[in-house]
Amino acid sequence: MEVCVDLVGSRRKFGKNESPWVSVFNLCNAAIGAGVLSFPYSFRRTGIVGGLFFTGIIWVIEVFALCLLVRVTEKYNSQSYQQLVLSVLGSKMAVITSVTMITFLVGSMISYLIITDVFAPVFAELFGESSVFADRRVVIVLFTILLILPLALKTTLKALNYSSVISVAMLIYLTVVLVTIGAKGLIANGFPSDILLWDAGRHAFIIIDIVVFAFQCHIQVVPIFAELAENPTPFFGDEKGLLEERLLDEEVISQISLRQRSERVKRMDGVVFTSMSLCVVCYCLVGLFGYLIFPDVESDVLKSFGNKNGFMNFARIGMAVVAIVCYPVQSIPARSILDDVVKALMKAPVAAFSLTRHTTITLFLVGSTLTVALLINNVGTVFSVVASSGGVMVVFVIPGLLLVRGIHSAPVGYTDHTLIEEDGLTRSTRTTTQKFVQIVGGTLMLALGNLIFIATCYVSATGMASDSD
Numbered sequence: 001m002e003v004c005v006d007l008v009g010s011r012r013k014f015g016k017n018e019s020p021w022v023s024v025f026n027l028c029n030a031a032i033g034a035g036v037l038s039f040p041y042s043f044r045r046t047g048i049v050g051g052l053f054f055t056g057i058i059w060v061i062e063v064f065a066l067c068l069l070v071r072v073t074e075k076y077n078s079q080s081y082q083q084l085v086l087s088v089l090g091s092k093m094a095v096i097t098s099v100t101m102i103t104f105l106v107g108s109m110i111s112y113l114i115i116t117d118v119f120a121p122v123f124a125e126l127f128g129e130s131s132v133f134a135d136r137r138v139v140i141v142l143f144t145i146l147l148i149l150p151l152a153l154k155t156t157l158k159a160l161n162y163s164s165v166i167s168v169a170m171l172i173y174l175t176v177v178l179v180t181i182g183a184k185g186l187i188a189n190g191f192p193s194d195i196l197l198w199d200a201g202r203h204a205f206i207i208i209d210i211v212v213f214a215f216q217c218h219i220q221v222v223p224i225f226a227e228l229a230e231n232p233t234p235f236f237g238d239e240k241g242l243l244e245e246r247l248l249d250e251e252v253i254s255q256i257s258l259r260q261r262s263e264r265v266k267r268m269d270g271v272v273f274t275s276m277s278l279c280v281v282c283y284c285l286v287g288l289f290g291y292l293i294f295p296d297v298e299s300d301v302l303k304s305f306g307n308k309n310g311f312m313n314f315a316r317i318g319m320a321v322v323a324i325v326c327y328p329v330q331s332i333p334a335r336s337i338l339d340d341v342v343k344a345l346m347k348a349p350v351a352a353f354s355l356t357r358h359t360t361i362t363l364f365l366v367g368s369t370l371t372v373a374l375l376i377n378n379v380g381t382v383f384s385v386v387a388s389s390g391g392v393m394v395v396f397v398i399p400g401l402l403l404v405r406g407i408h409s410a411p412v413g414y415t416d417h418t419l420i421e422e423d424g425l426t427r428s429t430r431t432t433t434q435k436f437v438q439i440v441g442g443t444l445m446l447a448l449g450n451l452i453f454i455a456t457c458y459v460s461a462t463g464m465a466s467d468s469d
Helices: 020-031 034-076 081-089 091-127 136-152 158-189 203-215 218-226 242-246 250-293 301-305 310-346 355-375 379-408 432-462
Strands: 002-004 418-422 425-427
Touching: 020 158, 020 218, 020 250, 020 310, 034 081, 034 203, 034 218, 034 250, 034 301, 034 379, 034 432, 081 091, 081 218, 081 310, 081 379, 091 136, 091 218, 091 310, 091 355, 091 379, 136 310, 136 355, 158 250, 158 310, 203 250, 203 379, 203 432, 218 250, 218 310, 218 379, 250 301, 301 310, 310 355, 379 432
Parallel strands: none
Antiparallel strands: 002 418, 418 425
């Protein structure tokens, strides 16, 4: 006897975004940021082979973790990352995760505000060194109020799809420019003699933090998937069969509903692979050619070029624009966490939306991050703190716990979600192989996350990551 089990309830919520390409750009936008500028420095510290190796390993882990999150999100019908953790791991872990997430997100938002100060030299040339617009603090405040705040007030990630295209376009532009300049240098001068090929010493843990920060979009993948329609369009061409399914009677539709949801997961898998593959290719090219151009590259590759290269000046401005459009992508989940806290204190309904509360929390987030950004001018400091704390938790620990916790629950993300009842006994259709993958994969991710966190804290505390050693 087959018994169909509803893992969430009789009523599921689906988004209105029917295009997977919108999700691709939004997921790329969530990952792309100032971290890409530090990849040449990463290659300098670990060597060309080391840089490619560590970036590739993190990419594999990222894709695996994101696909896992998509499947668990589908199973529990979660609308946010913290809601997902609450459903799977309980309220205590949800509180810990929310605190970690808000630290990670606010740190990212601060770094994006700091990057907008690259417009200060541009304004200094236009209005003079003594002009008020040449002051980095004035520049940051102006861009925050005029551009970032209106975008941060948006209620959904889908509303930011056009701004997400800008992030992808500027990443590709930066990649093309560095590859062009680097290739010309190789043709004219040959391979630099002082290039390091491999160094997997203590610096590797600091570099892994940079790579983790550059790939992090786990918090946003849950709402991006939640906004995806029940039957999203294919990436290319036209897909037939959905119309025929709509014409079937209710009983047959209920039989195939799980298959339709699996198609939704399958489409999101394509979104994850496409967006992360685009990022890893561009990151590796930026790291490789940025290092070949400047073997002694700084933590920000754009600073190594100075202000005389017009192409790189445009890239510098472009990355500041990327920071502007990335800020609201981070602010939406941060606002969601604070909104949950406020609703809990006010004992408001979980699904209740208040424009006043929405605006107040947004103004609080923008105001607090702006205040810190005006006091700090070193993006590298923010990267180190943010990536070694929140990044490790979000990228490694939580997905690892979800895998281990999945051992005691029904399988997720598979076409067949039924339980087969025989002789009064109910057995899961999950195979021993799936259990083994969950145990080993979850344990490895937990161990790796803890190792990176402890090692990074030790290296940072003892000053072993400095360039002087």
